[in-house]
Structure formats: C-alpha cells, structure tokens
Amino acid sequence: MAGKKLGFLGFLGILGFLTENPGFYGFFGFFGFFIPIIQDERYEQNKNKAGYLAFIFSLIGILILLLSIQFWGTGSFLAPLVGIIFCGQQLTYIFSFLFLERYGKINDKTKF
Secondary structure (H helix, E strand, O other), X not given: OHHHHHHHHHHHHHHHHHHOOHHHHHHHHHHHHHOOOOOOHHHHHHHHHHHHHHHHHHHHHHHHXXXXXXXXXXXXXXXXXXXXXXXXXXXXXXXXXXXXXXXOOOOOOOOO
C-alpha cells in the first residue's frame, strides 16, 4: 500500500516544466508505483536478492570513493562519483531484479 502513495511524487516532475530545471524530470519515474503488481513469495525473494546485490555495489563504490579521496586528497570529483555510485546501484538493482524474474529459479542453495 505504501507504494501507491509514492506514486504521487511523480507530480513533482511538473516542476521541471515550470522552473525549466531538468533535474525534476526524474520524478516522473514515480508514476510507476501506480502500476498494479502481483506480489508472491518469488517476487519478494527476487526483490531481496536484487537489493542485496545493489547494497554490495554501493559498499564497493563507497570504498572506492573513500580510497580515492585518501590517495588524491582532493574532493573535486566527489559529486560526480557519488552520482555514479547512486546510478550504478539503481541499475544494479533493476537489471538483477529483471534477470532474476526472468531466469531465476527458487532453490535453497542460493548464497545471496
């Protein structure tokens, strides 16, 4: 039920047209929460596995971020690298979830 409420954040995308700021256009993606989805045990399991993989990606990305700051001593590339980590973890979640939904099998031997 909480997902349906997140769909209303999609209306913030209209601010992109009013303020001519393209950063608000990403909020249109929240309209996807209005699409009904049948959630069963496999869906929940695949969602958890994909979230785990995205979490591991973000941990590795933050490690690289911290090490790069330590070695080069400057933070001039900090904002783009944080954006890359954020986009990377979102893409990791999306593609791993889609892969698991299409090709994943339910078994108890899965380590993640």
